[in-house]
Amino acid sequence: MGTDAAGLGRGRAMAFILPALVLIGVFLVFPALWTVYLGLTDYRLTGLAAAEPRFVGLDNYAAALTDARFGSSLWLTVQFVLGSAVAGQAVLGFAVAWVARGLRTPVRRAVEGLVLLSWILPGSVVAFLWIALLDRDGGTLNALLNTPGTAWLLDHPMLSIIVFNIWRGTAFSMMLYSAALENVPPSHLETARLAGASTACQLGDVVLPRIKGHVLTNLLLISLWTFNDFTPFLLTAGGPEGRSEILPVYVYAIALNGGRLGAGAAVSFLILLINLVFALIYLRLLRARNAPPTAAAPGGRGPV
Amino acid sequence: MRLPRRPATTLGALVTALTLAVTAAGCGGESGGGGAITLTITQNAISGGKNAKGADWIKNWVIPRFEAAKRAAGQNVRVRFQPNGVEDEVYKTKIALDLKSGRGADVIDIDGIWIGELAQAGYLRPLRELAGAAVDTWEGWKQIPPAVQGLGIFEGRKYALPVGTDGRVLYYNKELFARAGLAAQWQPGSWREVIDAARALKRLPGVTPLQINAGTAMGEATTMQGVLPLLAGTGTEIYSGGKWTGGTGALRDVLGFYREVYSGGLGDPRIQQEAQGRDKSFLEFAEGEIGILAEGDYFWRSVVDPVVGVNPMKNRDRVVGYALIPAARPGAGLRGQDFVSMSGGSARVLNPRSRYPALAWELLSFMHSAAAVEAELGGEARVTARTDVNDKVLGRDPMLSFVAEKVLPVTAYRPPLAVYPEVSAALQEATAAVVSGRSPEEAAAAYHHRLTELVGASAITPA
Numbered sequence: 163m164g165t166d167a168a169g170l171g172r173g174r175a176m177a178f179i180l181p182a183l184v185l186i187g188v189f190l191v192f193p194a195l196w197t198v199y200l201g202l203t204d205y206r207l208t209g210l211a212a213a214e215p216r217f218v219g220l221d222n223y224a225a226a227l228t229d230a231r232f233g234s235s236l237w238l239t240v241q242f243v244l245g246s247a248v249a250g251q252a253v254l255g256f257a258v259a260w261v262a263r264g265l266r267t268p269v270r271r272a273v274e275g276l277v278l279l280s281w282i283l284p285g286s287v288v289a290f291l292w293i294a295l296l297d298r299d300g301g302t303l304n305a306l307l308n309t310p311g312t313a314w315l316l317d318h319p320m321l322s323i324i325v326f327n328i329w330r331g332t333a334f335s336m337m338l339y340s341a342a343l344e345n346v347p348p349s350h351l352e353t354a355r356l357a358g359a360s361t362a363c364q365l366g367d368v369v370l371p372r373i374k375g376h377v378l379t380n381l382l383l384i385s386l387w388t389f390n391d392f393t394p395f396l397l398t399a400g401g402p403e404g405r406s407e408i409l410p411v412y413v414y415a416i417a418l419n420g421g422r423l424g425a426g427a428a429v430s431f432l433i434l435l436i437n438l439v440f441a442l443i444y445l446r447l448l449r450a451r452n453a454p455p456t457a458a459a460p461g462g463r464g465p466v
Numbered sequence: 467m468r469l470p471r472r473p474a475t476t477l478g479a480l481v482t483a484l485t486l487a488v489t490a491a492g493c494g495g496e497s498g499g500g501g502a503i504t505l506t507i508t509q510n511a512i513s514g515g516k517n518a519k520g521a522d523w524i525k526n527w528v529i530p531r532f533e534a535a536k537r538a539a540g541q542n543v544r545v546r547f548q549p550n551g552v553e554d555e556v557y558k559t560k561i562a563l564d565l566k567s568g569r570g571a572d573v574i575d576i577d578g579i580w581i582g583e584l585a586q587a588g589y590l591r592p593l594r595e596l597a598g599a600a601v602d603t604w605e606g607w608k609q610i611p612p613a614v615q616g617l618g619i620f621e622g623r624k625y626a627l628p629v630g631t632d633g634r635v636l637y638y639n640k641e642l643f644a645r646a647g648l649a650a651q652w653q654p655g656s657w658r659e660v661i662d663a664a665r666a667l668k669r670l671p672g673v674t675p676l677q678i679n680a681g682t683a684m685g686e687a688t689t690m691q692g693v694l695p696l697l698a699g700t701g702t703e704i705y706s707g708g709k710w711t712g713g714t715g716a717l718r719d720v721l722g723f724y725r726e727v728y729s730g731g732l733g734d735p736r737i738q739q740e741a742q743g744r745d746k747s748f749l750e751f752a753e754g755e756i757g758i759l760a761e762g763d764y765f766w767r768s769v770v771d772p773v774v775g776v777n778p779m780k781n782r783d784r785v786v787g788y789a790l791i792p793a794a795r796p797g798a799g800l801r802g803q804d805f806v807s808m809s810g811g812s813a814r815v816l817n818p819r820s821r822y823p824a825l826a827w828e829l830l831s832f833m834h835s836a837a838a839v840e841a842e843l844g845g846e847a848r849v850t851a852r853t854d855v856n857d858k859v860l861g862r863d864p865m866l867s868f869v870a871e872k873v874l875p876v877t878a879y880r881p882p883l884a885v886y887p888e889v890s891a892a893l894q895e896a897t898a899a900v901v902s903g904r905s906p907e908e909a910a911a912a913y914h915h916r917l918t919e920l921v922g923a924s925a926i927t928p929a
Contacts, residue, residue: 181736207562209884212587298736315737401683402739403902418559420891421583 201428207421215424222428228284230405232429235412236436239389241320242327242408247388250328252381255335259343260365262336274336281333289396292326296397315398317404323394331388335380342376343369374451382444386437409433502542503822505829508561509575512551519767519774519844520575521549524833527841532832545829551742554684565589567787567817572826573833577686578617578628578813583609583884585620592623592817597827604831609852617851618813620882626813627834630850633807633873634695635662637751637759637766643787646670648759653789655796655804657699657723660758664732667757670771674734675757676727677747680897681738688738688897689890690780690880691760696720698806698878699793705881710889712926713896713914719794721896721906728901745776752777760791766865767848788865790872799879807877849874885920892916 170178201222226232258277262270280288295302298313314322317463346369354364370377392410400407400415407415413433417426496828507524536543548571550557558580564570566589576584584590593601601624607615610628640650646666654660660676667675679692694704702716711717727733737743737750748769750756759765770779770786776788779785791806793799799806811889814833820826832838839855847863849870850856860867878884892913899909917926 206587207559207566208583208587208589210586212566212589298740313736313740315741316736397741399683399741401741403898418563419555420888421559421562 166321197427197431197434199427200424201431203424205424205427207418207423209421211424215314218424222425223432225425226429226432231407231412235407235409238320238406242324242391242394243385243388245320245324246327247331247384248381250324251331251335251384251388252377254328255332255337255380256339258332258336259339262340263343274340275330277333277336280329281331285393286396288330289393291320292397296322316402319398319402323397323406323408326394326397327388327391330393331384336382338376339373342373345376348373375448378444378448378451382441382448385440385444389437389440390433488849502544503563503825504546505573505820505822505826506546506548506571507573507575507623507829507833508548508550508571510550510552510554510557511575512549515551516776517768518776519846520842522774523842523844528829528833531838532829535832543825554687562587562589565817565819570817572818572820572822573814573815573830574817575629575812575814576626576813578626579686579880579882579886581618581625581813581815582620582882583887584815585625586884589818590625590815592625593627593816593827596816596818596820596823598824600824600827600831606831606834606836606852607844609836609854611853614811614851616879617811618815626815627830628851629812629814629834630848631809631874631904632762632764632809632849633809633869633877634691634760634762634791634904635807635869635873637761637792638663638755638784638787638789639751639757640787642667642670642673642754642757650787652787654792656792657696657794660792661726661732663732664727664758668732668807669834670757673755673757674737674750675732677737677751677756677759678727679744679747679760680724680728680733680735680894681743682891682894682898683739683741684744685894686810686887686890686896687744690810691762692724692879693709693720693897694808694880695760695791695806695895696723696794698800698808699791699798701793701798701800701802703800703878704889704893705883705886706927709925709927710917710921712917713910714927717913718906718910719895719899721909723794724897724900725906729903738898738901748777752779754785763848763869764864767846771846790876799876803876805876807873808877809877810873811821822912888920889917892920 166175168175173250202217202219204211204218204221205216206212258273262273265273293315296314298304298316299311301314303314304310304312312452350368351364354368359367390410391408392414394406394408395411395414398406400411409429410433413426416422416429420426507528509517509520509524509560511519511521511524513521513525522548532545533543550560552560554577558577561570561576561580561824562584564574565584581590606627608869614628614631615624616625617628617631625838636654638652643650643652646663647664647813648666652663654663664675667673678696679688681688697704697711697716699718700716700719702711702714704711728735728738737747739745747756747759748765751759752770753776761769766786766788768780769775769777770782772778772780773781775782793806795805796804801917816823816826816830834851836852836854839850839852840859843850843855843859845862847859847861847866849860849866856870860870895916896909897912899912902905914926
């Protein structure tokens with residue numbers, strides 16, 4: 163590039179960009195820096211340290227990194243992201259999109275509508291529905307399975323919130339993959355089918371190379387969203403005994419319930435760093451894909 | 467059909483939260499249209515839900531009468547009520563955030579124990595600084611006993627008007643007692659006798675014999691209804707003579723009692739873990755599924771009350787019995803008592819950022835006038851802050867006279883210190899550990915370690 167295609171000149175180009183930069187500075191960069199600063203203090207919601215916070219250096223970070231609760235919380239978050247976003251939403255979303263292609267339009271619309279419904283309902287309403295579903299006595303699931311008294315949210319807290327989040331978030335992956343599948347020329351699929359390729363081969367060799375960018379983008383977005391999702395708090399409040407305390411809930415517990423805003427800011431910054439690592443890995447993968455078009459020799463590989 | 471009611475409560479709370487989020491965004495709580503001055507009152511109360519009676523009193527009594535009085539004096543004042551219906555900890559967080567950001571209602575109802583930490587943070591200021599000499603000349607002060615005034619005092623200065631005080635007892639279901647072959651008039655004299663009654667109740671199918679709050683999900687309810695009365699029953703206060711009680715013998719005894727209840731199948735360990743566990747314990751007691759429940763008089767007034775209760779019991783007066791909480795053994799309690807209790811109470815403060823502090827004080831003191839306090843009771847009895855009202859009303863309700871005559875003389879109060887909530891949380895964690903199977907010794911040691919981090923080794927009573 164390097165040329166001034168729009169013919170604006172440096173000054174006017176800057177004038178156009180400036181409002182956006184100011185917005186980003188005020189609403190993104192400044193809060194991030196403020197979080198870093200708060201993380202270095204013993205700032206609290208109430209009490210003396212709320213009026214006069216002291217600078218405590220890296221104490222909050224050291225405390226978080228040596229806190230067993232942070233470690234277990236991080237591990238639970240990884241389970242939550244892998245289970246509900248990567249394995250759940252992405253796979254199920256693709257499956258629904260792939261199957262829906264073959265359905266008649268009204269049926270397809272109905273399926274997509276139902277999946278979308280779980281996505282567009284407000285989180286608090288959805289949480290209420292799920293509590294009614296999973297409640298220990300009088301819950302719908304126990305009535306259906308004839309297992310009265312099974313406390314799903316207490317016995318299987320992680321499983322409950324993972325299934326919940328799959329149900330809740332599959333719509334996004336489904337829509338994205340539906341759009342992506344439009345990019346696969348039907349002629350390619352037909353050719354593959356005529357050549358006798360199994361469904362697995364069609365998916366691996368014809369569809370996947372076409373939509374790889376969409377898959378990566380989708381995974382990036384949903385893992386970041388899921389990593390920072392607070393809705394499971396409405397189901398389990400992180401309990402019992404912290405067994406579903408994913409990182410956003412952990413931050414809430416120490417910063418707002420415990421009133422330790424400084425410690426909460428430190429953990430938030432750690433979460434920010436983890437998110438950055440996630441994003442960098444995905445971007446690297448995306449770039450590798452866009453780099454030189456390596457020989458995607460058709461039929462060169464075996465079934466996936 | 468048990469399902470609809472509980473989710474309805476949850477839904478109510480969620481709807482409240484949403485409504486609040488929306489209204490809070492749109493209000494500074496002060497300026498109204500047409501030259502009117504607007505004042506706002508907030509409380510953890512909501513019509514049809516939590517503390518419904520208090521919410522109705524504010525809407526139907528306080529607001530119209532205060533507005534009318536001001537109109538008569540030629541002032542156009544409008545008063546609004548911001549309801550809440552959530553767990554106390556959540557309400558506290560919201561109030562702290564409101565005050566921190568310089569927003570919030572003009573008159574705020576809080577738990578008296580929060581005053582210390584809110585004042586230290588600079589979120590509250592003494593009433594006199596805000597509203598001037600009118601505070602000193604208020605007629606109500608001479609009606610409020612010094613001990614009760616203490617609920618609104620921090621470091622010698624008055625920050626709040628106390629609403630009243632309360633006491634904790636053991637509630638029991640007389641029908642279940644009869645079925646288990648226990649006497650209808652029950653007053654245990656020791657922890658052993660409580661356990662014995664629970665063992666007898668255990669024979670009834672589908673009944674949880676004894677509910678002593680535990681765990682972190684219940685928050686302060688665990689400390690106030692569980693740990694602290696039990697600790698008082700061993701003759702120990704959590705804070706006395708400038709020192710905190712560590713993981714000593716007394717605390718191990720308390721945790722040992724928890725283990726006996728929860729590992730012996732006498733209590734339901736599940737309720738302690740659920741996000742809405744305390745509400746569930748209320749519901750189960752009201753439906754005759756819990757034999758004995760340690761709770762405050764709030765439970766009698768606001769939960770199982772046949773008319774305004776969250777879980778009304780039509781036959782409350784016949785079925786629900788109440789007994790003093792016994793010391794571990796006769797004479798082993800605090801000050802050598804046979805019986806113990808814990809008390810607290812809510813109080814109302816002025817928001818230092820109120821645009822009309824003098825008017826807000828007028829509203830606050832109006833809410834604490836004898837007529838208002840009597841109206842707040844709505845024909846029921848409760849231990850209010852005002853002696854003149856108590857003298858009139860306590861005879862009406864045998865339970866509340868019981869609290870005033872039998873419980874308050876043996877009760878104790880929590881230390882009004884900013885670090886107390888964290889000590890309380892550490893105690894809750896210790897009970898959670900025992901309920902989920904750890905030994906009392908282990909849990910007490912972990913508590914001691916946490917306490918040392920919080921207050922330093924020199925501020926802990928030597929074992």
